[in-house]
Amino acid sequence: RKVLKKNDEIAEENRNTFGNQGVFVINLLSSPGAGKTTLLERTISRLRGEVKLGVVEGDVQTDRDARRISKLDVPVVQIVTNGACHLEAKLVQDALASLVLADLDLLFIENVGNLVCPASFDLGEHKKVVIASTTEGDDKPIKYPNMFHVSDVCVLNKIDLLPHTDFDTAQFENFTREINPSLTIFRTSAKTGEGIDSWLAWLKSHVKK
Amino acid sequence: RKVLKKNDEIAEENRNTFGNQGVFVINLLSSPGAGKTTLLERTISRLRGEVKLGVVEGDVQTDRDARRISKLDVPVVQIVTNGACHLEAKLVQDALASLVLADLDLLFIENVGNLVCPASFDLGEHKKVVIASTTEGDDKPIKYPNMFHVSDVCVLNKIDLLPHTDFDTAQFENFTREINPSLTIFRTSAKTGEGIDSWLAWLKSHVKK
Numbered sequence: 001r002k003v004l005k006k007n008d009e010i011a012e013e014n015r016n017t018f019g020n021q022g023v024f025v026i027n028l029l030s031s032p033g034a035g036k037t038t039l040l041e042r043t044i045s046r047l048r049g050e051v052k053l054g055v056v057e058g059d060v061q062t063d064r065d066a067r068r069i070s071k072l073d074v075p076v077v078q079i080v081t082n083g084a085c086h087l088e089a090k091l092v093q094d095a096l097a098s099l100v101l102a103d104l105d106l107l108f109i110e111n112v113g114n115l116v117c118p119a120s121f122d123l124g125e126h127k128k129v130v131i132a133s134t135t136e137g138d139d140k141p142i143k144y145p146n147m148f149h150v151s152d153v154c155v156l157n158k159i160d161l162l163p164h165t166d167f168d169t170a171q172f173e174n175f176t177r178e179i180n181p182s183l184t185i186f187r188t189s190a191k192t193g194e195g196i197d198s199w200l201a202w203l204k205s206h207v208k209k
Numbered sequence: 210r211k212v213l214k215k216n217d218e219i220a221e222e223n224r225n226t227f228g229n230q231g232v233f234v235i236n237l238l239s240s241p242g243a244g245k246t247t248l249l250e251r252t253i254s255r256l257r258g259e260v261k262l263g264v265v266e267g268d269v270q271t272d273r274d275a276r277r278i279s280k281l282d283v284p285v286v287q288i289v290t291n292g293a294c295h296l297e298a299k300l301v302q303d304a305l306a307s308l309v310l311a312d313l314d315l316l317f318i319e320n321v322g323n324l325v326c327p328a329s330f331d332l333g334e335h336k337k338v339v340i341a342s343t344t345e346g347d348d349k350p351i352k353y354p355n356m357f358h359v360s361d362v363c364v365l366n367k368i369d370l371l372p373h374t375d376f377d378t379a380q381f382e383n384f385t386r387e388i389n390p391s392l393t394i395f396r397t398s399a400k401t402g403e404g405i406d407s408w409l410a411w412l413k414s415h416v417k418k
């Protein structure tokens with residue numbers, strides 16, 4: 001539709017800007033509370049010594065997530081949509097004015113918590129990363145397939161809670177493979193740090209230095 | 210907007226139909242995996258002796274939830290939206306053709322897992338019930354305020370997992386009060402059955418007998 005076409009044009013502008021400035025950009029997606037911000041906190045505290053990191057935060061209301069990130073002393077901008085259930089390329093483009101992209105190697109865009117709508121809106125990122133959590137049930141990939149279909153990486157988070165859930169990891173990975181066989185899966189606990197090393201290695205492999 | 214106005218007209222038709230047939234109708238909302246279907250399973254197994262129950266299931270893809278409900282031997286219809294991130298009154302109206310409303314006292318409509326969009330689409334229900342879970346973080350009411358603003362009841366689910374989370378129940382209730390002081394809060398574990406009695410009592414108090 002006309003809205004999506006316009007969005008994709010602006011997304012392409014963003015992607016060119018990121019390319020020119022040498023910034024690797026990730027669109028971080030998940031349902032509400034699956035652990036996007038906590039994963040960013042963990043990632044930033046581990047990587048900020050060696051990689052220049054920045055964050056664009058997207059939420060319907062509040063700047064709570066941006067304030068959490070700013071405690072880690074990296075550049076962060078908060079987008080408040082006031083109602084829209086997904087970020088769009090135009091909102092991201094406007095937010096970039098508050099960042100010095102030339103000073104960044106890696107930019108995370110934390111999207112609004114939503115497993116449906118954000119999948120349809122290219123923001124200009126290089127990679128889409130969807131976080132699923134062990135407390136949501138293992139059938140989310142086939143119940144919300146478009147999100148898993150368009151993503152490049154899936155982070156299965158909150159693995160520390162596995163003993164207390166009926167989550168079947170093999171079943172989850174079967175479902176994911178059904179929807180997107182080329183999806184790379186990491187299993188993490190943003191809380192305990194388990195599994196984070198592989199995720200960081202993947203990130204570093206994509207950052208130009 | 211025109212879409213919402215048209216939706217609300219059809220919702221009003223639905224509400225009249227439900228009233229004429231003496232059915233009490235609940236729109237059940239939450240983020241993906243907060244426990245809508247499990248709460249329905251628990252509720253139906255406890256109430257089906259004394260209340261005539263039916264369910265309309267809404268999902269982007271699959272009929273997994275409807276199949277779970279049908280194991281409990283109550284009438285159930287599955288709506289598959291194929292992409293839309295929320296149910297609309299027209300979809301519900303069409304689904305009603307597969308139910309004998311005259312034979313029902315209580316109808317649940319399980320909405321698509323999404324804390325944003327479904328809040329804007331009246332389906333013709335009498336009450337909106339939002340489920341929040343202890344594993345999503347206690348700030349969801351202020352980060353996704355419209356959903357909590359339009360709801361009549363909030364079920365805080367997965368209380369059995371409280372010992373394993375940093376969820377602050379008092380903080381959650383403060384946030385909820387900030388957004389909607391008249392919201393009734395139930396604390397449940399759909400898994401263990403804890404707290405379910407009060408929820409059932411509230412349901413029964415609204416069912417015409």
Ligand SMILES: Nc1nc2c(ncn2[C@@H]2O[C@H](COP(=O)(O)OP(=O)(O)OP(=O)(O)O)[C@@H](O)[C@H]2O)c(=O)[nH]1
Nearest residue numbers: 032033034035036037038113158189190191345346
């Ligand atoms: N046990 C456990 N809890 C976690 C983990 N990661 C995040 N959490 C908790 O999950 C809740 C939500 O985490 P957030 O990082 O705020 O989630 P989010 O996806 O950013 O949420 P929104 O931005 O509101 O959509 C918080 O209470 C976190 O402490 C994990 O690996 N294990």
Ligand SMILES: Nc1nc2c(ncn2[C@@H]2O[C@H](COP(=O)(O)OP(=O)(O)OP(=O)(O)O)[C@@H](O)[C@H]2O)c(=O)[nH]1
Nearest residue numbers: 136137241242243244245246247322367398399400
């Ligand atoms: N520990 C615990 N797990 C629960 C509870 N309620 C639901 N779950 C689990 O949470 C997961 C998701 O539950 P569902 O009932 O399918 O969630 P849902 O909201 O219907 O999910 P969608 O329809 O896909 O949005 C499943 O693994 C359930 O077993 C609870 O009270 N405690």
Ligand SMILES: [Mg+2]
Nearest residue numbers: 036037065110
């Ligand atoms: Mg967040």
Ligand SMILES: [Mg+2]
Nearest residue numbers: 245246274319
């Ligand atoms: Mg369900």
Ligand SMILES: [Zn+2]
Nearest residue numbers: 085117294326
């Ligand atoms: Zn949307």
Ligand SMILES: [Zn+2]
Nearest residue numbers: 085294295326
């Ligand atoms: Zn929507």
